[in-house]
Amino acid sequence: MSVDRDQVLRSAAAQLTRKGSSTLDEVAKASGISRATLHRHFAGRDALVRALEDLGLKECELALDAARLGEGSAQDALRRLIKEIEPAAGLLAFLVTENQLFEGDDRHEGWSRIDDRMAELFRRGQESGEFRIDLSTAWLTDALYGLVGAAAWAVLDGRVAAKDFSYMIAELLIGGAQRRVES
Numbered sequence: 001m002s003v004d005r006d007q008v009l010r011s012a013a014a015q016l017t018r019k020g021s022s023t024l025d026e027v028a029k030a031s032g033i034s035r036a037t038l039h040r041h042f043a044g045r046d047a048l049v050r051a052l053e054d055l056g057l058k059e060c061e062l063a064l065d066a067a068r069l070g071e072g073s074a075q076d077a078l079r080r081l082i083k084e085i086e087p088a089a090g091l092l093a094f095l096v097t098e099n100q101l102f103e104g105d106d107r108h109e110g111w112s113r114i115d116d117r118m119a120e121l122f123r124r125g126q127e128s129g130e131f132r133i134d135l136s137t138a139w140l141t142d143a144l145y146g147l148v149g150a151a152a153w154a155v156l157d158g159r160v161a162a163k164d165f166s167y168m169i170a171e172l173l174i175g176g177a178q179r180r181v182e183s
Contacts, residue, residue, distance in 0.1 A: 003033060005041055009055050012048060017090035018156065020097060024048070049098055056095045057110035059088035064117050074125030075174055078144075081121070082173075083166045085148060090156060093149035115141055122177070131177045140177055147173055 008031045015022050015030035022030075024045060028038040042048040063084035069077045085092070115138075122140040125131035131140070147169045154160040160168065 003037055003041065006055075007031075008033065008038070008041060009051055013052055013055065013091045013094065016052070017094045017152070020094055052091065053095055053098075053108055054110075056088060056091045057108060057114065060085060060092065060114045061110070063088060064114060069117065069121045070124075074121055074128055074130045075178075077121055078125070078174060079166070079170045081118075082144075082148070082169045086165050089148050089152035089165070092145070093152040096145050096149055118144060125177070126179075129179055132179045135177060140173075143176075144169075144173060 011031035012027045015027050019026070024038060025035050027048070028035040031038065038048075042051060063081065066084045067077060067081035069081065071077065118141040119137035122131055122137040126133045126137070151160070151165050151169050155162045155165055
């Protein structure tokens with residue numbers, strides 16, 4: 001029987017999003033394969049997490065491309081980005097809590113690429129007067145990651161409706177980042 005590696009990764013991502021401490025046996029079961037088959041594709045949890053990181057970064061970069069960040073206002077571009085990143089939100093929520101991905105010198109360069117693109121969007125919004133200049137672009141980028149992750153968990157837990165995902169994030173982030181004209 002042939003195993004679709006991409007489908008195994010997506011099943012593993014779904015399982016680990018629901019339960020980050022899942023064992024490899026639980027991941028294999030959720031993927032519909034044996035642990036031995038899982039091990040043939042991924043030598044251990046670290047290899048699986050690294051493969052999920054590659055998948056998550058690829059999906060984030062595709063979302064960044066689809067959001068057309070350079071078009072229209074920065075606020076509109078941010079709303080498009082949130083909408084486009086929604087399908088990868090659960091995986092992203094899992095990945096940003098995996099400390100091993102951010103320790104040491106072997107940090108995947110994909111994180112820098114997506115951080116830079118998001119920071120550029122916030123910088124553009126600051127330069128156009130849409131976003132506050134007292135909040136760093138690094139902070140706004142991290143806040144976006146945090147809100148995407150929190151919304152993914154809330155939807156997964158059934159605390160909020162999936163249809164509200166983009167609205168909740170955009171309203172909270174833009175409302176807090178929005179530059180206000182003092183009278």
